[in-house]
Amino acid sequence: MKAVVVNSVAKTFKAEKAVVTALHDVSFEAAQGELFGLIGPDGAGKTTLFRILTTLMIADKGTASVDGFDVVKDFKEIRKRVGYMPGRFSLYQDLTVSENLAFFATLFNTSIEENYDLVKGIYSQIERFKDRKAGALSGGMKQKLALSCALIHRPSVLFLDEPTTGVDAVSRKEFWELLRDLQKQNITIVVSTPYMDEASLCDRVALIQEGRILDIDSPTGITKKFGKTLWAFKADDMYKLMMDLEAMPEVRSCFPFGSEHHVLFNDPNQSTDAIVKKLNYVNLSVQKIEPSIEDCFMDLMRSK
Amino acid sequence: MSEEKVISVKDLTKQFGSFTAVDHITFDVYKGEIFGFLGANGAGKTTAMRMLCGLSFPTSGRATVAGLDLFKEAEVIKRRIGYMSQKFSLYEDLAVKENIRFYGGIYGLTDRQIKTKMEYLLHQLKLEDKANTLVRSLPLGWKQKLSFSVAMLHEPQIVFLDEPTGGVDPITRREFWNLIYQAAAGGTTVFVTTHYMDEAEYCNRVSIMVDGRVDALGSPDELKRQFHAEDMGQVFLQLARKAVRSAD
Numbered sequence: 169m170k171a172v173v174v175n176s177v178a179k180t181f182k183a184e185k186a187v188v189t190a191l192h193d194v195s196f197e198a199a200q201g202e203l204f205g206l207i208g209p210d211g212a213g214k215t216t217l218f219r220i221l222t223t224l225m226i227a228d229k230g231t232a233s234v235d236g237f238d239v240v241k242d243f244k245e246i247r248k249r250v251g252y253m254p255g256r257f258s259l260y261q262d263l264t265v266s267e268n269l270a271f272f273a274t275l276f277n278t279s280i281e282e283n284y285d286l287v288k289g290i291y292s293q294i295e296r297f298k299d300r301k302a303g304a305l306s307g308g309m310k311q312k313l314a315l316s317c318a319l320i321h322r323p324s325v326l327f328l329d330e331p332t333t334g335v336d337a338v339s340r341k342e343f344w345e346l347l348r349d350l351q352k353q354n355i356t357i358v359v360s361t362p363y364m365d366e367a368s369l370c371d372r373v374a375l376i377q378e379g380r381i382l383d384i385d386s387p388t389g390i391t392k393k394f395g396k397t398l399w400a401f402k403a404d405d406m407y408k409l410m411m412d413l414e415a416m417p418e419v420r421s422c423f424p425f426g427s428e429h430h431v432l433f434n435d436p437n438q439s440t441d442a443i444v445k446k447l448n449y450v451n452l453s454v455q456k457i458e459p460s461i462e463d464c465f466m467d468l469m470r471s472k
Numbered sequence: 473m474s475e476e477k478v479i480s481v482k483d484l485t486k487q488f489g490s491f492t493a494v495d496h497i498t499f500d501v502y503k504g505e506i507f508g509f510l511g512a513n514g515a516g517k518t519t520a521m522r523m524l525c526g527l528s529f530p531t532s533g534r535a536t537v538a539g540l541d542l543f544k545e546a547e548v549i550k551r552r553i554g555y556m557s558q559k560f561s562l563y564e565d566l567a568v569k570e571n572i573r574f575y576g577g578i579y580g581l582t583d584r585q586i587k588t589k590m591e592y593l594l595h596q597l598k599l600e601d602k603a604n605t606l607v608r609s610l611p612l613g614w615k616q617k618l619s620f621s622v623a624m625l626h627e628p629q630i631v632f633l634d635e636p637t638g639g640v641d642p643i644t645r646r647e648f649w650n651l652i653y654q655a656a657a658g659g660t661t662v663f664v665t666t667h668y669m670d671e672a673e674y675c676n677r678v679s680i681m682v683d684g685r686v687d688a689l690g691s692p693d694e695l696k697r698q699f700h701a702e703d704m705g706q707v708f709l710q711l712a713r714k715a716v717r718s719a720d
Contacts, residue, residue, distance in 0.1 A: 209641035
């Protein structure tokens with residue numbers, strides 16, 4: 169049985185005069201114990217999907233199930249089984265750290281002691297602040313408390329909506345290590361992120377943009393499908409290089425990527441020697457490279 | 473980039489009670505420079521930036537921003553700089569045009585100046601047919617670009633950008649950086665924070681704060697050499713891991 173099944177789900181919202189389509193025709197499945205990523209920018213529809221899967225919102229069209237239970241008919245059963253960490257900090261700011269955790273444990277008819285082994289790895293990092301009010305915690309600690317609260321009833325599926333947004337590179341890395349540990353406990357994790365580089369940390373990902381899924385595959389599966397020759401260009405004056413490359417008729421796209429520009433040509437067999445000659449730079453390095461998820465995402469966005 | 477200093481900071485410090493949020497930071501930023509201001513959550517970036525914008529009074533040290541003394545002329549500084557906050561800073565229930573007019577008024581532009589700016593901006597951002605659309609219904613990427621342009625409305629010498637590209641799609645993120653490059657090429661100094669390490673590479677120079685101090689400062693190439701790192705992400709990880717202070 170698949171842990172999460174989403175089948176042709178659509179959802180629109182009415183905002184005054186305008187109708188906004190948050191999800192067009194979205195389908196995906198996540199297997200039991202899988203770490204599944206929803207990768208996409210703000211406005212992609214990630215939060216709407218989470219709200220439908222956690223039974224907080226009903227889709228206009230399509231069906232969805234979690235742990236084999238239908239999100240509409242069996243919503244009570246689903247609520248018992250899933251853990252949900254919304255994008256916005258949603259704990260009680262005026263309760264202490266331990267009160268928050270005890271509250272969520274009680275809601276699910278369990279106790280902190282009963283499932284302590286599951287949250288230990290995370291909770292032990294904030295336990296020394298257990299008498300501090302949640303509202304007075306730092307961003308990183310709030311995030312760890314929220315994850316502990318989402319886990320305290322030992323859910324079979326965990327939904328994490330942008331847990332790493334606005335979090336620095338070091339804390340992000342640590343958070344993903346926590347998720348990997350949780351996965352070993354056979355918990356299915358569906359996690360969303362706008363950071364493309366985090367896609368490679370998932371078993372499989374759905375790339376999502378403006379309510380449509382661009383592709384679903386393993387991270388390596390996605391990069392293998394890229395199917396074009398990608399070049400990295402580097403020179404002393406990178407801004408000039410970008411303008412010069414963009415102005416060339418041979419260039420299909422040129423995007424800055426850290427210290428390089430990633431370039432695709434209209435002709436897949438384009439000779440870079442000809443380009444180098446045309447550019448006539450003193451220091452210019454050109455290298456054939458493998459695409460990243462972000463390269464794939466942008467190419468899918470453009471070809472859509 | 474010229475030799476003209478537009479921000480000069482010496483031993484700038486901010487204490488909250490016994491807690492030193494910003495601990496004797498010293499650096500200069502030059503005219504037309506893109507200056508990346510990096511640090512882990514809680515390293516003191518926001519406090520430092522708020523001081524430089526005249527929003528928080530320093531405990532000690534010296535600083536000039538746009539040639540003005542931060543301790544004596546904070547109110548004048550506010551008029552010479554642009555600021556785009558992490559949280560979106562336009563009025564959602566006003567139309568695109570109304571936001572531009574509103575901020576033009578706030579920054580003391582004349583009606584004629586506002587009119588000229590309005591036409592130029594709507595054209596530049598390709599928002600002509602969205603002029604009367606409520607900002608609320610614009611896609612995030614457009615909001616961010618508009619927000620940046622509004623922060624630049626009064627042609628400030630320096631623009632402060634606090635995580636301007638968070639959550640923005642990868643193509644729009646790059647378009648946004650194009651706006652930054654254009655502003656810098658026009659002589660505006662850009663002071664920018666980001667959590668995207670690839671964006672750190674786009675800066676002329678980068679400073680990295682750890683526990684309230686500036687622990688590294690240099691061009692991306694210099695920093696990569698200094699820390700024997702392949703990219704800015706590795707430089708950042710090496711420095712941020714040394715932090716003793718817990719995340720913000």
